Amino acid sequence: MRRPDELTRAFRAQGLKITPQRQLLFTLLHDNETHPTAEALYTVAHAQMPGISRRTVYQTLTDLVSMGELSSLAVGGGATRFDPNTAAHHHALCDECGALLDIYVDDLQFRAQGLEGFAASGATIVFNGRCATCVPNDLPNNPVINNKEHQQ
Amino acid sequence: MRRPDELTRAFRAQGLKITPQRQLLFTLLHDNETHPTAEALYTVAHAQMPGISRRTVYQTLTDLVSMGELSSLAVGGGATRFDPNTAAHHHALCDECGALLDIYVDDLQFRAQGLEGFAASGATIVFNGRCATCVPNDLPNNPVINNKEHQQ
């Protein structure tokens, strides 16, 4: 997702208006790596701008997603999470604390059975496990997937 | 997920009772490749057994998931979908009709950045695109991912 001032220009260029509510959300989302839910954003936004409504937060998030500035993630656990990182990447979800990390995957190769006739436009990978904060210290990291050359 | 008669034995072996409602759901789920939602299952179940309640369907699905006979999938689009196929596999989601296909992935190799310190216990891959029914006939299949040797 672009910087708040770039987004402001982009919105204006599309005939969309810039409001204080939108600007606040641009700021809260920019460089936000926590993959917040709409509710979490509303909580922070409301603390800074008590008048803002939940409805506006949802609306703005929807707008940003449809403009391609934000992506929405359904990773289970109820609420949709939002990701301002629009570069091609994947995610790791901590089963314990729910943290979601950005994972960059390179040199992906595999054989697939069942994709015949399916016109795939992309793929999303979600790793499950425990994040560094939640993994017990006496256990080795990545018992299933080591971190140099991965294989499944 | 095992056959209805095997599940019946497994339930009894755990001290769980076998009810007509459960047997009906065992049957509806067995070999069901549509990845139905709880609501979809309720609709079919209710047609065959008008007295059955939504609550019972949810309860039975939860039980089967916790017994490992069923897996639940959050693939966006609201309701959780259920998959009686408990073999290790992945999914392809049709953006157009919402169909979910089972995909078997072999020889998966990749390099990942960001997984350092994350104790991954597994990974799920969801392919997006259009299923054979929804893809326009004049377009080549799998414009992004071809089907012999995949790369991203």
Add this chain to the structure above:
DNA sequence: GTGCGAATCTGCAAACCGTGCGAACTAGCC
């Protein structure tokens, strides 16, 4: 600066998905 029109915001209601709970029921065992 003023006025106008369209976009936006707000707050409420409601839909959707799923769970908690208590009363009624029943499968399975004696």
Add this chain to the structure above:
DNA sequence: GGCTAGTTCGCACGGTTTGCAGATTCGCAC
């Protein structure tokens, strides 16, 4: 048949998200 623990049912409720209508405000033209 009778008992008991497990199950079902139906309702209420919580969390998430969307629809709607009226009030407000942005952005532009003058």
